Amino acid sequence: MHRFLTLPLVATGALVLAGCSNSDSSSDDDPGPVSEVRIIHASPDAPPVNILVDGSAAVEAADYKDAALLSPAPGDYDITVQGILPDGTTDVIGPAPFSFEENVRYNVVAVNSLASIEPLVFTDDDPDFSSSDQVRVRIGHLAPNAPSVDxxxxxxxxGNDLSTTDPLLSDVAFKDVADAVEVPAGNYRIQVAAAGGTTAVFDSGDVSLPAGADLFVGAVTNTGANSSLAGASPVSLIVVNGEDVAQIYDADQDAGVRVVHGSADAPAVDVLVDDMATPLSNLEFGDVAPFDTLDGYAELPAGMTNLKVAASADNSVVAIEADVNLVNGQGYSVLAVGxxxxxxxxVEGLVLEDSVRSIATQASLRIVHAATAAGNVDIYLLPGSQTSIGNSDPTLADVPFKAVTDYLPxxxxxxxxxxxxxGTGTVAIQADGVALDAGGVYTVIARDAKPGAPAPLDSLGLILLDDFN
Structure with a gap:
């Protein structure tokens, strides 16, 4: 069975766009000639970035795989890429001089790992491409971890047997961008192999390329769920149409699912997938399965999936049932809470979408409130030398039950x-000496106590996931 993906899809993230023009621009009613500048974040371990044009913010908080499209008046500009750090910002590219001409699209791509981040610049001479039956496609190698490819x-x-098929592009090295080609709109399959090889290291499955689309397809470092498994593809694809970005993971990467038993008065449980028994069985309160480590998932095919949490002693007793539309390359933590x-x-299921991407400049910390007995809480993250709250303000204030933070830098x-x-300052849960390392990804779940359980489960406490383990 073939799985189809229609492009373009929705943008991967929301950007804040400010105006971008020079002092020679005309009025708002008649802006005069403009050029087109597209900026793409393709540095796999870099933080979100701001884009400054002549020192003023034009794009704010663009994350990995995001794209933004600007329309400055033709002229000379200084472009700066500014990394957003937990305690401020720092320039990671530039200020670098650029000259932009009318009727040209300039693509400025931040590539390489953060330690070696640099701009990759290429132009499209006909940014107003349109067609009723053709699609224009341009392919680039943006993955610093991958060798030259075909x-x-x-x-x-x-195209299952690549030994009988000629590559569209041969020996494409990191930072190479091929010329654009026009092909009939329709359904295609994209595969990537090491240069000179005939074994695919990436297979898109079947994708639909719509008429009139003007696509830049970039191979980037695979940072999705299950990417750390042996045999996982080193790359995924971003497909950029204007400023909309779709991403394609290898067709066999699958979604990743793990389960956390966080219901203090529930018995041991099994997890059923589409009513089938799984290795996710006999979980006691506080357990995580299959693994509590980063990217420690059970692999499940993408698509609508029925998940049931049932009593291990009798699977007909179902405590939680949820239909989840699993997405290829996405990780999920399914928490039994209440x-x-x-x-x-x-008792209910709380489904979290996880990130497994390491960001070199920060620890990424997510906090989940799953302790019914605690009520709304204040959360303090104190420096290691400080053991009492004193006059400190909470890092997060008045957090309700079932709240889930973003990944905090x-x-x-x-x-x-x-x-x-x-509002009380009375400590209900504490943990000392918690090491958060730059590049690490961490999840903390505040849980209830279970009377009569062995320590530490008999007191309010924490369930620690990802790089804590």
């Missing part, structure tokens, strides 16, 4: 964690 583009469902025997906090260091009922 790229095969075949009809959908074809209580079986408390109508105020009924935290400076490298050792911290003491204090969680208090909101």
């Amino acid at each position: 790229v095969y583009v075949t009809a959908a469902g074809e 209580l079986l025997n408390d109508a105020n906090f009924p 935290v400076p490298d260091g050792t911290y003491n964690v204090r969680i208090t009922p909101a």
